[in-house]
Amino acid sequence: MSSLTPTSRSWYKRNEIALTPWLFLLPAMLFFAVYVIVPIGQSFWISFHQWDGLGEKTYIGTANYERLLGIGDQNIDRKFETSFWNNLKWLALYLLAVPAGLFIALFLNQTVRGIRLYKSLFFFPFVISQVVVGLVFSWFYLPREGLLNAILGLVGAGPVNILGDPTLATYGIIAAGLWPQTAYCMILYLTGLNAVDPEQVEAARLDGAKGYKMLWYIILPQLKPATFIAFVVTIIGALRSFDLISVMTNGGPFGSTRVLSFYMFEESLSEFGFRMGYGSAIAVVLFFIMLGFIGYFLYAMWRDEKGAR
């Protein structure tokens, strides 16, 4: 480098186009590496240890995973099993937000007076924090004071304690989660519907297509980008569910509403001592479940990227 000193300015000038992007990328990459990329690796490393978060880490090989998945002569961790099945329930039911969002978007895609305000108000639940959504719904479900039971009482149905019933609690929480998520999908579809080619619709109408057939063959193909994003955000949202569970039931009753993200948190920072190694092993399992989806999303985006060039 020293030989370049007298001409360093021109050296920079000559390589300006090659250097500039790296200079501009540097701060973002640094932050992202320190807080996102490196921690992923560290979590893998920690998952092979027993660690209380303070003292020394003890290397125990794959013992955490064996205990978690019940490899060898031990039984599968029951809490893990419940969490995993609940995650699947979340995933399957949360996806109802996509058709529900489409339905509301179709309902609202009209030009009557005040429709803009209606659209905003329908979208409104998405802007509220999940913590507040959780509180709102847990009060809505209250056995004595809750509005749900007040309504059920009107039609003569007995009071149900949704969040107190291990068989119902998870569904109650998912329903709360569907509320903002449906709003999100709705707004994606409303924007998509705005961009639907009116000439194609008219042409199809002249050919006698209408209603359901029109939707399926003409409209939905044009809504594909919106559908893709709706699926991405809904799947990620389902696997990330934490706030609602923490606020509404804190994993209960009898641990029936745990999901992997919640169970991981509980193990790592539990009141009975921190089990960071075991927690990290749960996080790694969750990470691999998500990686399947992330891989697919990236592949789909990469395909588009190739097509665009």
Add this chain to the structure above:
Amino acid sequence: MFPTPIAKKSRGYQRTYQAVLPIALVLWLLPLIAVAMFSIKPAADFANGNYWGWPSSFEGFTNYGKVFLESNMPRYLMNSMFITIPTVLGAIILSSMAGFALGIYKFKGNLFIFFMFIAGNFVPFQILMVPVRDLTINMGMYDSIQGLVLFHVAFQTGFCTLFMRNFIRALPFPLIEAARVEGVAEWRIFFYVVLPLMKPALAALAMLIFTFIWNDYFWAVVLTQGPSAQPVTAGITEFNSQFRAAYHLMSAGSIVAALPPVAMFFLMQKHFIAGLTLGAVK
């Protein structure tokens, strides 16, 4: 337009639609309306079992006054502000630079770096939790606003870079070429050519990040502990234990906690939706 515009349908159909619209809205927002009702009721109504009847007196001012004067709520709201605003600024600065680099220049590894940002943005928080908490403790920033801000900036940079890069990619490239022919330095192109064109994207992104960070709960619980640094999402649990079973106060508290992003949304709706639906149309 699909479905068929209502104006082309029969009179009766139009009337029905106009009537169903408000009913559907009320049903959709029912849980929220219930909470708003709770928040203006006097405590006596709950003692008397008058949960869903008309409030026996309007106590909105008393209830909301208590939230602001007799709890840590103002403190939590301030913390949320001090966490959210620097994060928005930081994430936007970092990501507009990174987005510029990835959107304008062709170099080896461009797409790879871009995809790293996207992938990182999708990972579960839990895989980051233990190391990030550890790092924050080691830097002496556990239970501090700075600790939260640093993490949020880093994590949001992933999403923001995706957004910025795609926006910059759609700008007319000849503009940049023209500037280069004129001999404008690359960093000047960023400041004087690209940045002014990015104003709508910056506004949209600022809105979105504001909402995301204000509403964050997980990291608030992982990285902070008490009223000194906790944002309102985490503070509300403490608030609720202070007013255990006083539903009128808890309702008022959660409405206060939810309000800032809601206000932002209604003020800057256009930008917000533009940000949220980027990529929903091609």
